[in-house]
Structure formats: C-alpha cells, structure tokens
Amino acid sequence: MEKIYLLIVLAPLVGAIIAGFFGGKIGRAGAHWVTSSGVGLSALLSLYVLYQFITGKAEVYNGSVYTWMVSDGIRMEIGFLVDQLTALMICVVTFVSFCVHIYTIGYMADDDHNWPKESLVGRNSYQRFFSYISLFTFSMLMLVMANNFMQLFFGWEAVGLVSYLLIGFWSVRDTAIFANLKAFLVNRVGDFGFILGIAAVAMYFNSIDYAEVFAAAPSHADTQITIWGDSSWSLMSVICILLFVGAMGTSAQVPLHVWLPDSMEGPTPISALIHAATMVTAGIFMVARMSPLYELSETALSFVLVIGATTAFFTGLIGVVQNDIKRVVAYSTLSQLGYMMVALGVSAYAAGIFHLMTHAFFKALLFLAAGSVIIGMHHDQDIRNMGGVKKYMPITYWTSLVGSLALIGFPGFSGFFSKDAIIEAVHFSDIAGSSYAYFAVLIGVFITALYSFRMFFLVFHGEGPRDEHAKAHLHESPKVVWVPLVLLAIPSVLIGAFTMDPILFGDWFKGVIFVLPEHDTLARLGEGVDGAFSMFVHGFGGMALYLALAGVLVAWFIYMRKPELADRIRSAMAPVYRMLDKKYYFDEMYQFLFAGGSRGIGKLLWNVGDKALIDGVIINGSARSIGRFAGWVRNIQSGFLFHYAMAMIIGLLLLLTWFVIS
Numbered sequence: 001m002e003k004i005y006l007l008i009v010l011a012p013l014v015g016a017i018i019a020g021f022f023g024g025k026i027g028r029a030g031a032h033w034v035t036s037s038g039v040g041l042s043a044l045l046s047l048y049v050l051y052q053f054i055t056g057k058a059e060v061y062n063g064s065v066y067t068w069m070v071s072d073g074i075r076m077e078i079g080f081l082v083d084q085l086t087a088l089m090i091c092v093v094t095f096v097s098f099c100v101h102i103y104t105i106g107y108m109a110d111d112d113h114n115w116p117k118e119s120l121v122g123r124n125s126y127q128r129f130f131s132y133i134s135l136f137t138f139s140m141l142m143l144v145m146a147n148n149f150m151q152l153f154f155g156w157e158a159v160g161l162v163s164y165l166l167i168g169f170w171s172v173r174d175t176a177i178f179a180n181l182k183a184f185l186v187n188r189v190g191d192f193g194f195i196l197g198i199a200a201v202a203m204y205f206n207s208i209d210y211a212e213v214f215a216a217a218p219s220h221a222d223t224q225i226t227i228w229g230d231s232s233w234s235l236m237s238v239i240c241i242l243l244f245v246g247a248m249g250t251s252a253q254v255p256l257h258v259w260l261p262d263s264m265e266g267p268t269p270i271s272a273l274i275h276a277a278t279m280v281t282a283g284i285f286m287v288a289r290m291s292p293l294y295e296l297s298e299t300a301l302s303f304v305l306v307i308g309a310t311t312a313f314f315t316g317l318i319g320v321v322q323n324d325i326k327r328v329v330a331y332s333t334l335s336q337l338g339y340m341m342v343a344l345g346v347s348a349y350a351a352g353i354f355h356l357m358t359h360a361f362f363k364a365l366l367f368l369a370a371g372s373v374i375i376g377m378h379h380d381q382d383i384r385n386m387g388g389v390k391k392y393m394p395i396t397y398w399t400s401l402v403g404s405l406a407l408i409g410f411p412g413f414s415g416f417f418s419k420d421a422i423i424e425a426v427h428f429s430d431i432a433g434s435s436y437a438y439f440a441v442l443i444g445v446f447i448t449a450l451y452s453f454r455m456f457f458l459v460f461h462g463e464g465p466r467d468e469h470a471k472a473h474l475h476e477s478p479k480v481v482w483v484p485l486v487l488l489a490i491p492s493v494l495i496g497a498f499t500m501d502p503i504l505f506g507d508w509f510k511g512v513i514f515v516l517p518e519h520d521t522l523a524r525l526g527e528g529v530d531g532a533f534s535m536f537v538h539g540f541g542g543m544a545l546y547l548a549l550a551g552v553l554v555a556w557f558i559y560m561r562k563p564e565l566a567d568r569i570r571s572a573m574a575p576v577y578r579m580l581d582k583k584y585y586f587d588e589m590y591q592f593l594f595a596g597g598s599r600g601i602g603k604l605l606w607n608v609g610d611k612a613l614i615d616g617v618i619i620n621g622s623a624r625s626i627g628r629f630a631g632w633v634r635n636i637q638s639g640f641l642f643h644y645a646m647a648m649i650i651g652l653l654l655l656l657t658w659f660v661i662s
Contacts, residue, residue, distance in 0.1 A: 001049075001061060005080050008045045008090060009141045011038040012097075016134035023127025031127035035134040036101040042141070043094035050087045058087075060511075062147050062211060074202060081147035081210060083512045085353065088503075089144040089285060092357050096277035096364045097137040099484040103368050104133065104269040106480035107375065111267075114170050121171055129169060133273060136162040140278040144285055149198045149208040152286070156194065156250065159279045160187045166270040167263045179262035186259040190249020197242030204235060214292040214514075221296045240293055240300035244307075247283025251337050254311045258586050260334055264326040268371030271326055275333040276364035284340045284356050288349040292514040295347065301519075302432040305345025309437035312338025312444045314584065319451035321580045324381045325370045328455045332407060333363060335444060339422050342437050347519035348425035354503045355418035358496050362406035362415060365488035369400040372477040372485065373459060383455055387462030392474040397460050399485040404456050406492040408449040408548045411539055414496030417532065419445070420539050421504055425521040445544045449551025457559045497532040505529065 015038030019031040026034065052058035064079040080086075108126055115122025139162055143155025168180030198208065204220060205213045223235040247253070252260035260280065264271055274280060287294060287304065294300055312335050319331030336359050343352035374381055376393055390397040406415040423445070426438045476482065502508040505526040515522075529535050539545050558565050570577050582588065 001052075001058065001082075002063065002065075002080075004045050004049065005061065005082055005145065006065065008042045008049070008094070009138060009145060011041045011045075012134045012141065013138040014038055016131045016138060019127050019134065020131035023124045023131065026127070028126050031130045032101070032105050035130040036098065036105075039094060039098045039101050039134060039137055042137070043091075043098045046087070046090040046094045049082065050091050053084050053087045058082075064147075068150075073206060074208060075148075076150045076208070077148055078151055079147040079209075080145045082145060084508050085285075085288065085512045086145055088353065088357060090141060092360045093137065093140050093144065093277050096360050096488070097133070097140075097273060099364065099487055100133065100269050100273045100368070101130070103272075103371070103481055103484040104130065104267075106478050107269055107371055108267065114172075116172060119172060125169075129166075129267065129269075132162055132166050132169070133270060136166065136270075136273060136278060140282070143282055147210050149201060149210075149213075153195065153198060156246065156282060156286075157191065159282060160184070160191070160250070163187075163263070163270075163274055163279050166274070167266040169266050169270070173265065176265040179259075179265040182262055183259035186256050187249045190246045190256050192245075193242045194246025194249075197239050197246065200235070200239045200242060204239075210289070217292050217296060234297060234299065236293060236297040237299040240290070240297050241303055243290060243293075244283075244287065244300065244304055247286055247341075248307065249283075251280050251283030251341070252311075252334055253283070253307050253337065253341060254314065255586065257311060257315060257334055258583075258590060261327055261330045261583070264324065264330050268326065268367060268374060271330070272364045272367035272371070275330065275367060277360040280333065280337055281340075281356050281360065284337070284344065284352055287341075287344045288353050288513060291347075291349050294344075295514055295516050295519060298431060301345050301347065303345075304341055305429075305431055305437050306433040308338045308341025308343075308345055309433070309440035310338070311335070312342060313440035313447070316444050316447040316451070318580050318583055320447065320454065321577060322451070323384055325373060325383050325386075325455060325459065326367070326381055328383070328451060329363070329366050329370055332366075332448065332452065335448060336363070336407075339419065339441060339444070342426055342441055343422045345437065346425050346429035346431055346434060346521050347515050348422065348429075348522050349513045349515065350504055350509050350522060351418065351421040351425050353509075353513075354496075354500070355415075355422060357499070357503075358406070358414035358418040358492075361488050361495060362403045362413075362492040365399060365403040365485060365492055366407065368481075368485055368488065369396050369403060372396045372481050373400075375477055375481065376474045383458045386459045388460070388464030389474065390460040393476045395476055395482045395485065399482070399489045400456065400460065402489045402492050404452045407452050408551065409445065409544060410548065411536055411545060412493075412497065414492055414494070416539060417496035417500045417504075417535055420535065420542070420544060421500075421522070421525065423542070423544050424525045428521040428524045429519075431519075442543060442547065446547040446551040449548045450555050453552045453555035454559055457555060461560060497536075500532050500535060 012035070015035035018026065018034045023031050049058065061080060061082040064075075064077045066078040068076045068078065070076070108129055111126055111129070112122065115125060136159060139155050139158035141155075143152060143159065146152040146155060164180045164184045166180075167183050168176045170176045201213055202208050204223070204225075205216055207213055207216075217236070220235050224232045225235050225238065227233055227238070249256045260275075263274055266274075294304070315331055315338065316335035319328050319335065322328045322331060336355070340352045340355050340359070343349070343355060372393065373386070373389060373396060376389065376396075377386060380386075402413070406413040409416040409419040423438070423441050426434055426441055429437075504522055517523075529538055558569070579585070
C-alpha cells in the first residue's frame, strides 16, 4: 500500500512539473491531459484506499518515507499517516480537484483575452494555470497525509504559496495583485501563531511525530508554563490556541477572514478549489487531527467555539448585501467554515468533518455553476444585471438549485444531515460559549437561506438579463463545463444520507479522533437517532428546518413578488446596510492600523534614522567635519617662514616640558 500512497501524492506533482516546465512544448492539450490524468489517477487510487477501509481490508498506516535530518533527538521526516480520516479527506480533495480540472478546460479556453496582446506574462498562461492547480492538489495531499508536524507545516505553507499564485493569476490586474498580497500577508499572521505552536510541541514533547505527541499528551494535561511575568499558563491551552491561530488564517475565521472574499479575483475554478476542498478546509482538518490535544483544554475548545460562531453569524449577514455572484458564494463559505469550527469547539469533530465533506461537494458545485453563468453573461458578475437565465441554461439552473438546497439544509440533501448534526451537538454542549454559539448557528440557518435564494431568484428567475447583447448570446455552457456540475450534484444530494450513520454515530473514526466522554455530544444526539430516515424525521422537530424555509419564502417575497421592497428596506436600514456593505469596516481598519501604521513607522524611521542620523550625522556630518578641519588647517599654512620657525620652536618647548614633567 505504501506505493499506492506515494502514487496518490506524486501523480499531481508530476503533472504540475510537466505542465509548468514544458508547457510551451506540450501545448494546451498536453497540459490539461497530463495534469487531469495525474489528479484523476489520484482520485481513483483514493477511492480504492477508502474502499479498503470500508471493507476492513486496510490497516492504519503510519510510516516514514524519507528522513531529512535528526537534530537533538527530534526526527524531521516525510511520512504518511493513512487512517479513516485521511482516506476520507484524500477522496474529497482529489474528486473535487478532478472535477475542477475538467471544468477548467472549458472555462479557461478563452483566457488569452485576459492578457494584453503585447504582454509576455500571458504566454502559456493556460498551461501555467493547470500546473498551479495540480501543484495545489499535491500540497493539500501532503498536508492531510502527514504523520508529523514538519510535513504538516510544509503542506500548510505550500497551499498558502500556491493560493498566492492563483489568486493573483491575472497579474495584469491591480485588484488581483492586491488580493493575492492581502491573502499572503494575512495568512502569514496566522502562520506565525501556527509555527509557535509547533515550536512549543517540539520544546515540551521533544518530538514532532503525531503518534509520540498524542501518546504523551495526557501526561502534560496539568503542565503549567510561564510566558511572561509570574503568570501561569496551561501548556495544552497555549499549544492548542497557537495552532488554532494558524487555522484562523487558513480557514478564514474572524478576524483573519478578510482575505477570502478578495480571493474571488482569481479565475472561478480556483475559487471552487480554494473554497471547497483544499486550503480553507486545512484548518478544520488540523483541529480534528489534533483532537487528542484539544480535548485536554476546555479553554481552547471554548475559544474555537466562540470564534467559529462569530464567523458563522456575522459573515453570513454580509452575504445578504453582496451583488457579485462569486462573492455571495464566498461569504457563504466563510459562514459554513464557522459552522465547522463550532462543531469542533463542542468536540463534535466527526460532525465538523462530515460537514466539511458534504460542503466540499455542494460548494464546489455552486462556484462552478456561478462560473458557468459568468461565461454565459460574458463575464458580467453582477446579479442585478441577470435574471431569467433558467430558460437559457437549464442544466446550470437545476444543478444550482441542487447546490442551493444542499447549502440551506433542505431535508434529504447532504447539507441537511451535516448542518442539523452540528446544531444539535451545540444544543447538547456545556462548553463555555455554547449558548451564544447555538443562537448564532440557528439564526445563521435563516440568513443562509435568505442570501442563497436571493442570489438564485435574481440570477435564474425574472424577466431576463438587462444586457441585450448578453441575452442574445446566452446559452448553456459546453459539455466540458456542465458535466462536472452533474458529477458534483450527485453527491450533493446523496452523500449525506449514505454516510451519516458510520461517520456520525458509528465507529468510522474510532481510534482516530479522540473525545472525552463528558464532551461527547454526538453520543447524546445518537441516542435519539437511528439511521438517516430517523435523522430526517428528527429534523422536522427542530427550528432549523422552519428557519430555512422562512429564509426561502422571505427571499421569494422580496425579490420575486415585491422587488421594490428591497430598495425600501435598504433605505430604511441605511446605516446597517452601509456597515454590511463595508464588511464591518475591517478592511478600512486594517488599512489604517496596519498598512497605514507600517507606512507611518517606515516614514518615521526614514526621517529619524535614514535622513537625520545616517545621512545627516554619519555621512553629511563626517563630510562637514572634515571640511571644517581642512579649513582650519588651511589657515595655518600662511606661507611665511618665520611662522613655521615659531611653530617649530613652540613645539620643541612643549616636547621638552613633557619630558621634564614625566
């Protein structure tokens, strides 16, 4: 099996190298064939690995592939940990990535028009894009298959680097460059905390191997450390919170969420890949993998819970006022990531991973469907200019409807089972902050339905596009674009019901995810649920379903029956609308405090250090001193012989005096 695991990881890397370095020689067709084949092979092998675990034929693999170095007893290795959690993650990552690769063939076919004709940077851009997304897949696979913190950090930084390249792919656009720089800098803030957490693990456990650290964790449960002053801190709380700071950046949690909406500046395929199955889910996976550590710190769990609930509620509200079709879906991603974090915060790790899986399918579907609409609308992304697209793009319409119903948790769809499980788990939790989180995720259901079907009704229903040229040329996207939509729509409907029992209430994660009995909220939920149909019936007894239906009805009434009502509400609630439109002024605040503050500090250092000290004192000051000294010496040289004789006599007298005195 080790060779299969290596092949799963290396196949996308080989495709990325060939397309990246030899793209000019193999051409467009060669680039998309070699990368899609590599990712497709990884997807097939991942499904085989998952099947082996389902049938009980595979055992957990934890082995080293390559030892880089050993320093002070700490082994730094490339190694794989393949268990049920890994098998599930690699299937999700490779399947979604394969669908994105196929979709990209159609979406990027006309990419040449995005580059100035005289620009060399656009040369072989098609091949370069395929190289990047294949490299992105490799990086994520390295992250989820890691068995040690060093490899985890390598994959973590690699997905951050490739996301920088992909968000700013259209580098001739100032907005794209600003967005990728913003993503890179914000993620580095999170990564600083992440690497400090890893350093603390290495310092106190003298190992960065998962198995060794997890085995030794209970012995450090009561360990107290001093960071500054005389204050005492729980070692496990410090490690877990620092690691979570990294997740806050990568998984875009408040207040490090600001980069994710701007990542929409990249091409739509990468929006789907980043938001659905790869980078933003890395933080969710990491916290679930570290459950043996997080279970030893209720402080860290509470911190995760509150941050996740805040993200779920407040970023969802922003989605209600967005008019860019991709940004609406982007804010729904932020909100759903908050739901996943909430699940982790109440120790319902299985529910968080379950929602990660279901969300990956329907969110990739929604992004790719949005891209299909954008193609049809000649790259107009404003939903206010759309309408009536249903009759022109029926496949995109029906798949978008499936994705939207799954997102709001409509009964029977995949999102229904995973979202309901999270809400009920929070309801059963006693962790500090659970009451606030329950309110946030429950009201968030209404908000999700409202912005999802606001977008759906404005795009697909109504009179039709306002642009007559777009209306005349609007038609269904080519097969290479809509086939991935259908492939993603199938699991968006079915995957929840078929996998709920073993993942949530079965023993799928037994021995993989660790939960203390007093934290096991899913066990309490499982007492009243017996199978998917029971969960389906159980959903009708809670408020979530009715809040979702209320959100759909409100969206229908405002945007279909009484469209003028939207303007009246916006005028009546102008301050609230302005605050949401400005995204709570986070961007302005960060620009003022950090960007402006950095420029202010730089200007101060330039004026005081460079201009006054270095230029004024050291460089110009030394020149002026030498000039003054030279002027004084020049005045001594009078040219009269008796002056020089007198100076010699006085000098001789001084020397004699010195000798006599000494």
